[in-house]
Amino acid sequence: MENYTVSKVSEEKANEISRVRSKYKDGKFAELLRQWDYEKHEVMDEAIRKDDxxxxxxxxxxxxxxxxxxAVYETKKVNRIATSLEQTIVEIQTAFIIGLDPDLxxxxxxxxxxxxxxxxxxxxxxxKMRFxxxxxxxxxxxxxxxxxxxxxxxxxxxxxDKPYAGVAxxxxxxxxxxxxxxxxxxPIKDAYGDLVRFYRFYSIKDDNGIEIQRLMEIDKDEVTxxxxxxxxxxxxVILRKTAHGFGKIPVVYMEMERALCDKxxxxxxxxxxxExxxxxxxxxxxFPKVLVNGIVRGVQKSGKTQTIEMSGEGADVRYLTWDQSTNAAESEISRLIDDCFTLTMTPRISPKDLQGLGSALSGVAFKYVFMGAHISVRKHEEIIGEYLSRRYNFLKRAISLQVPSIAKGRSLRIDPVLVPFTIEESTGEDTKEKQKESEG
Incomplete structure (x- = not known):
């Protein structure tokens, strides 16, 4: 463990930390984690879906x-089939939103x-900002x-390789x-929505495996x-207080009201x-069930087969067939899955879903087929685009402090634009046409 100079906080500061901690909605994020982790879904909970x-x-x-x-009873385990639908939808949306690097x-x-x-x-x-x-x-x-x-x-x-950097x-x-x-x-914001202080509560384990609660408080000058x-x-207690030297909070933050899969x-x-x-x-x-009417006189076995001998009026042996159709359940499951992808504007891109589209899509055709996903990208750009702008504004300021020789470069204008994922696949004829156009 690291060695720190420890000083206890005042009662006023301790009360402030408690008030800040209460702003974090533990219940909300615990529920989001249950939704994300399919092993924690209700269908896996024996208290909710009970065994027979x-x-x-x-x-x-x-x-x-x-x-x-x-009477004698036994517990019969029921099937518990969870689906990772939230993870699938979020991964597809992530690929369409940021699978290609933003255009700066x-x-x-x-x-x-x-x-x-x-x-x-x-x-x-x-x-490795791509990741x-x-x-x-x-x-x-x-x-x-x-x-x-x-x-x-x-x-x-x-x-x-940067001679202009001087002594940086x-x-x-x-x-x-x-x-x-x-x-x-x-995050603590002012009346204009600007970040004025940021708190991060987290935990670590000491050498004995005991969990220790910690807090980072960050403002425009220091990290405590x-x-x-x-x-x-x-x-x-305060472990240390350090000046970060950036002149503004070195945290780039974004949030949205509801998770993508909440609906x-x-x-x-x-x-x-x-399911x-x-x-x-x-x-x-x-497995087929045997329905027997009459008196069983005997059972004759021959290899893996057997013959049941019956007698009496109305004697009969027949298989009990399952006449109830399963189409209703299958149809509802299929419709519900389609609804989930439609409501989140997420394309279904498994090989099975794409096999009916013929040859590989490219260019404008791809954009038409996946228009919903591209609209979704533009919708999320309202939050993510602003987030990226704040990142580059911070980077320009921080770099100008670390490399004073290019401080005037802070005037560089960067307008990050999300680039929706597309597939560019050209046939030989398409390539020839593009070559002609470039030559022309």
Whole structure:
């Protein structure tokens, strides 16, 4: 464990931390996690979907009706079929929204702006922002809340191919925070909606495996790290207070009111109920049952077959067939799944769903077929586009502080635009036409 200089917080500060902590809606995010993790769905809960109680032996009564031996019951496990529909829909939407890198639409007007764009590009490459983008969009759609935290690290080699960087030695690193990762995030905004302070409650484990609660409080000047102690000195203590040097909060944050799959919860639950009940029904009726009328005189076996010999009036042996149609259940399940994808404007892209579309789609044809998904991208751009703009505004400021020689490059205008995922596949004829057009 790290060594810190510890000082206990005042009672006023402890009350402030409690008020901030109460703003985090634990119940909301616990429910979102239950929706996301199919193993936690209601159909998997034995208290909600109970096992069947089956009588295996009738009770024995005497002539007077007195029970001589009670009936025997056994527990019969029912089928529990959960579906990862939320994960499937969110993954498809994430691919369409951010599967292709955003178009920054930046046009440097001078050398400083050109160098600023180069450092931003290298910073993104160093931090593998393509994957960070996917994580933040996935978190937004499923968790409704996500944040990037940026800090400075020493890395002189980062500027080796940048003679204009001068004596710059530090570069930027980032980390993604979200509720499913164990982060309880509380943004504090002013009357204009601007972020003025940011809190992150989280936990770590010490060398003995004991969980310790911590808090990061971030404002435009400092990062303060707190820890909650137990025992005789119970309460919050300050571990350290550090100036981050950026002059603004190094957190880029976004949230939405409801998760993408919030509107399909009742339909998803019905799908799981139907599929589980359908599986139980198949188990009970799959193997044919023999209906016997009359007196059984004997059973003759020959290899793996057997013959039942009957006698008496109306003697008959026949299989009991399942006349009830399963089409109603299958039709409802199919309709509900279609509704889930339609309500979230998510295309179904499995090989089975696409096999009826003929040859591979490309260009305008692809855009028409997946127009709903592209409209959804534009809808989410209202939040994600603003988020990206805040990120690049922060990067320009932070880089201008780390590389003063290109500080004037902060004037670089960057307008990030989401690029909906498309498939560009050209046939030989298409390639020839494109070549002709380029030559012309």
């Amino acid at each position: 109680r089956v009588r295996t032996k009738d009770e024995v009564v005497d002539n007077s009706g007195r029970v001589m031996q009670p 639409q930046a046009k440097p007007r001078n050398e400083d702006e050109k160098h600023m764009l180069e450092v931003i590009s290298d910073t993104e490459s160093k931090n 960070v983008n996917q994580r933040v969009v996935r978190s937004l759609l499923s968790e409704t809340m996500v944040a990037e935290y940026w800090w400075s690290v020493e890395d002189p080699e980062f500027y080796e 030695r530090n570069r930027l690193r980032c980390e993604v925070w979200s509720p499913f990762r164990g982060d309880k995030l509380v 790290l707190y820890e909650h102690r137990t025992g005789a000195d119970a309460g919050w 399909i919860q009742s339909k998803r639950k019905r799908i799981e109920e139907l 589980s009940n359908f599986a139980d029904c198949i188990n009970d009726n799959f």
